[in-house]
Amino acid sequence: MNRLQGKVAAVTGAASGIGRESARRFAAEGAKVLVTDLRGERAEDVAREIRDSGGQALGLKVDAGAEDDLKAMIDTAVGEFGSIDILFNNALNNNPDTIARDLDFLNFDPEVFHINMQVNVLGGVLATKYALPHMLKQGSGSIIFTSSTSSLGGEVTAFTYGATKAAVNWYVQTIATNYGKQGIRCNGIVPGVIVTESQQAWSNPEMDAAFLEIQNVPRLGKPEDIANMAVFLGSDEAEYCNGCLYQVNGGMTASTPMVPVVRKFLEDGQ
Numbered sequence: 411m412n413r414l415q416g417k418v419a420a421v422t423g424a425a426s427g428i429g430r431e432s433a434r435r436f437a438a439e440g441a442k443v444l445v446t447d448l449r450g451e452r453a454e455d456v457a458r459e460i461r462d463s464g465g466q467a468l469g470l471k472v473d474a475g476a477e478d479d480l481k482a483m484i485d486t487a488v489g490e491f492g493s494i495d496i497l498f499n500n501a502l503n504n505n506p507d508t509i510a511r512d513l514d515f516l517n518f519d520p521e522v523f524h525i526n527m528q529v530n531v532l533g534g535v536l537a538t539k540y541a542l543p544h545m546l547k548q549g550s551g552s553i554i555f556t557s558s559t560s561s562l563g564g565e566v567t568a569f570t571y572g573a574t575k576a577a578v579n580w581y582v583q584t585i586a587t588n589y590g591k592q593g594i595r596c597n598g599i600v601p602g603v604i605v606t607e608s609q610q611a612w613s614n615p616e617m618d619a620a621f622l623e624i625q626n627v628p629r630l631g632k633p634e635d636i637a638n639m640a641v642f643l644g645s646d647e648a649e650y651c652n653g654c655l656y657q658v659n660g661g662m663t664a665s666t667p668m669v670p671v672v673r674k675f676l677e678d679g680q
């Protein structure tokens with residue numbers, strides 16, 4: 411329960427899902443946590459809940475698409491808690507309007523591309539820019555980005571989302587390359603299907619059942635599954651881990667793409 415004792419963490423997109431669970435887990439492991447989200451009141455609710463259960467946390471409204479907010483996030487972590495040791499760049503643009511405008515390649519909308527790049531990629535890059543001077547001064551720090559399985563191959567919809575996550579992967583490796591020797595680690599988590607608000611907004615029970623079929627564990631993912639990895643990467647236990655993309659996906663990418671087809675044939679033959 412004290413794997414992050416003495417550390418200060420800031421989490422973006424932490425009013426729900428993966429970010430909220432990670433903020434809770436960071437605090438339960440002894441970190442002081444700045445809980446941030448575009449929905450500031452809900453971020454404060456999460457922080458209050460952490461304080462009520464004996465942890466240390468503050469809520470702050472941070473739009474990951476606004477550079478001033480990201481600077482204020484790092485300034486607040488350092489000003490209120492004394493340092494920034496863990497930066498979890500987790501927010502995504504989940505605005506239903508931009509999602510709806512991202513579904514048809516023949517109507518590719520450059521504005522949607524730029525908005526998603528601004529929030530999903532630049533958000534983490536700029537937060538890192540402001541956190542790095544503090545981390546370099548103390549000679550340590552862990553930066554974590556939430557990537558996506560969509561970054562790993564071609565997609566049939568959401569034609570900017572996967573591109574933003576592929577860019578995230580590149581920044582993970584580049585930040586790791588540039589600052590690893592100075593004690594700063596940067597890693598990405600590549601979730602599979604994690605049941606959250608954003609995931610439920612585009613999925614449905616039939617799709618969830620089909621996703622379960624292509625996994626190699628008996629359940630879909632929970633925010634806790636990603637939070638567990640984030641705790642590890644934020645802790646000193648991960649001192650030798652830098653520049654990696656950790657797939658936490660119920661074994662979804664363990665099998666060849668042919669396995670679901672072969673499984674079906676085998677079942678039908680029985």
Ligand SMILES: NC(=O)c1ccc[n+]([C@@H]2O[C@H](COP(=O)([O-])OP(=O)(O)OC[C@H]3O[C@@H](n4cnc5c(N)ncnc54)[C@H](O)[C@@H]3O)[C@@H](O)[C@H]2O)c1
Pocket residue numbers: 422423424425426427428429446447448449472473474475500501502503504505529556557558559600601602603604605606607608609
């Ligand atoms: N759930 C999955 O299956 C899954 C799979 C792969 C990757 N991911 C990634 O995990 C991360 C977290 O997603 P989640 O599933 O927990 O979603 P979620 O909807 O539960 O949480 C996303 C949070 O981001 C906040 N947000 C939206 N726009 C923002 C902005 N401009 N600035 C700051 N915060 C903003 C929302 O208010 C929300 O609280 C995202 O980066 C997402 O791409 C999720």
